[in-house]
Amino acid sequence: MPRPRLYVSRSDLGWGPTPASYADPKSGLVIHYDSVDQGLAAAPHAACLDYWRRTRAFHTGPRRRWADLAYSFLCCAHGYVVEGRGLYRQQAAQPGGNSTHYSATLATGPGDPVTPEQIDAVRLLRAWLMEPDTSVAGTVLGHRDFVSTSCPGDTAYALVRDGTFTRPPGAGTEGDDMLGLKRGDRGQRVTLLQQMLLYAGGRLPVHGVDGDYGSETADAVLSVRRSMGSSVTSGDEITGYALAQIHAAVARRQAGAVS
DSSP states (O other): OOOOSSEEOTTTTTOOOOOSOBOOOOSOEEEEOOSSOOOGGGSOHHHHHHHHHHHHHHHHSTTTOOSSOSOSEEEOTTSOEEESSOTTBOOSSSTTOTTTSEEEEOOOOTTSOOOHHHHHHHHHHHHHHTSTTTOOOOOEEEGGGTSSSOTTOHHHHHHHHTTGGGSOTTOOOHHHHHTTOBTTOBSHHHHHHHHHHHHTTOOOTTTOSOSBOOHHHHHHHHHHHHHTTOOOSOOSBOOHHHHHHHHHHHHHHHHHHHO
8 A cells, every 4th residue: 555645654754564463453543742842843854753762772672671662653844754763563662552552653842833834744644544455444543642741841742632634634724724824814713723822721801702812812811821931921812822822721621531
């Protein structure tokens, strides 16, 4: 079956076949992160490959002594799917799901953005795994769905929970709709932002969801961002970091509602 259009194989990296045990995961894909900010979105793609090589050296080294990289794949900030253990191999990524699910790390930390290219890489990987040759279920989960952990981070887990990763490749994201909004804007994109703010615990007590990015909406943006630890002093614009924090706040509240 054809690979995703931007694919880096083990042989491209100069590696031989993985020694990991055979498995035939069918239950879906699990998203992971690194837990420490890597800054790869602002670096060249070559930095992602260097990161992958270092990760393999760590996982197979004296502190872990695993057979290979823990993960099946890396979905990098530049939109590439990079092979780890690859197809039909057991992972060491998520206890309880190492032989039933494939795994993909985003190589992000708590403060790193999840880029639109990265989102599409996950979607392309998922679509590839779902093809008839492998027939993997389309379910996308986070590492924390298996064990109590911060992985894959609040930003990525919000995208797991709201279905962003399960949309078709190239479909865009809710974030694409809201990114770049600023005080004074009006319309459906603002309505979407206001709904997300309410889901995130923000308050719009006077005007509610009215499609008008005024002072009340700006105050709600600021409140939600501050609740996630930001030190910003204005909610007048939806930057990439603002959007990530809003998604993370939604995920946190959803997780609290479930528990």
